[in-house]
Amino acid sequence: MNKKLIALAVAGTFAGYGAVASAATVSGFANIIYTAVDDAAGPAAGSSAKNPNEGKFGADAEIDVIATSGAVTTRVDVDLNLTGGGDSGTLEQAMFAWDLGAVTLIGGVFNNPIGADAEDAPDMDFTTHSVVYNILDHQTARDGNNITGVAVAGAVGPVTLTGAFLNDIQDANEENSLAFVVNYSPIAGLDLEAGFVTQDDQMNTATPPAATTAGDVANFNVIYSIKGFTVGLDYLAPSNIIDSAYTIWGGYTHGDFNFKVRTESVAWEATGAADHDVNTLYATYAANENLSIALEFRDGDQGAATAPGNTANAITGVAQDSVATLEFIATF
Template structure:
C-alpha cells in the first residue's frame, strides 16, 4: 500500500505544475472502410462465407496535448464495428512523452510496440493488413493491438532510433512470490 501511495504522490507532484500549462488538445483520427469482394471456391456448397460481399469499418480518435515544451500526453481510442458484430472501443494508447534532452525521450503508460518497420494504424500500413512481424508480436502481447505497458527511453540517433523499455510481462504472466 505504501508503494502505491508513494507512486501516486510522485505522479501528482510531477503532473500538477504541468497540467496548469496545458494547451487545448489536438483531436485527429481516421476511418478505415474495407469491402471484401472474393469468390471463395473453397466454401462448402451449403455453407456461407461471413466476409464475402461485406464491409468492415474501423476508426480511431486521437487526442494529443502539449503540456509544455518538453512534456506531452497522447490518448488513442480505437472504434470498431467489424462485420456487424456490434460496436466496440478500446484504448490503444494512453501515454506521456517527456523530452529529457534533444533526441532522448522518456515514454510511459500504454504505448504501441516499437518493434517492426510498418506503422500501427491503417493510414500508415504498407498494405491493407498488418505484416508477419506485427501479427506475430500481437499474438504474444497481453495488451490488444500489439501494445505494451511500462516505461521506455527512446533515443534518436539520426540514422536509427533506439528504444529500451521496462514493461509488464508481454504475455500477462503474474509475478511469482
C-alpha cells in the first residue's frame, strides 16, 4: 500500500491497488525481478566460483485485505517472498483508520509516513528503494519501513497535520517515539512534506561509547509534477551516525512509457568517512492496466578503495557495484 496512508485516510481514499474500500475486499501484487548484472555478488578475481545472483529470477508478493464498517476501515497487509525456501511471510500492516469527522485516528502497525519513497513495488518510483528509505528502514524494528502505535491526522485547509505516539522505532524497552508530519499542497502538482521522529539514543560499550542508532530524524521532501514531467527531492538529517542524506530524481511520462533518473548521496558523521553515492537510470512500460515492465540500472559507490564483490552497507544499502534488472509488476 502507498506509504502516505495517513493523508489518504484523511482524504477519504483509503483503498487497495485494485479495490474500493466498502465491504471486505482483497487486492495485492506480484513482483518478479530478473537480475542480469550484479557486480557485488561476483566472485573475487581469479576465483572459479559462480555469481549467485546474475541470470536468476526472484519473486515476492503482497496480499491486502480491507474491510469498512461505518466510519472504521480495517486493513491487513501480508508480504510473501522466496526467502526461507519459499515459506516466508511477514506482516507489513495490521491497522485501523477511524474517521472521527475533524480528525482520523489510525492505530496498529503501519507504513512510516516520513520520507518520499513508498513501501511497495507498485507505488515505488524505481525498482530499488532510495538511500533515504534504506536509512529509515534500518532504524525501524518492524519488517520494512513500518512503525507501531497510534496516529491522529486532520486537515486544516490545504495542510494535513499528523501526530503519532509509537513504540520506540528500534523497540528500545520502556521508551517511546513521537512523530510529527506536515503535508502541504499549495498549488496543483506541488506536494511538500516535513517530518520528524524521535528515538532512544542507544550506545555501545566502547570507550568512549558510540551511538548505535541514528537518533532523532528530520526529513523534508518535495515533489512537483507538470505536463508529464516530475522532479523530487528527499532530504534526511539524523542526529547520530549520519550527517545527512539526499535523493534527487526526475522523470518524464509519455503515453504508457515513463523514464526516470536518480542521484543520491549519504554523508557520514564520522570525520574522514567516505560518502556513499548512487546513480540510477529507470524506464517502465505500462503493458496493461494491471501489468508494468521496468528496466533499471543502478551504480553504487562507497567512496573508498573497495573493489566490486563487497556487501551492501547495512544502513544505506549501498554497495560498490553495478546492478541491472528487469522487473514485472502485476496487480490485482
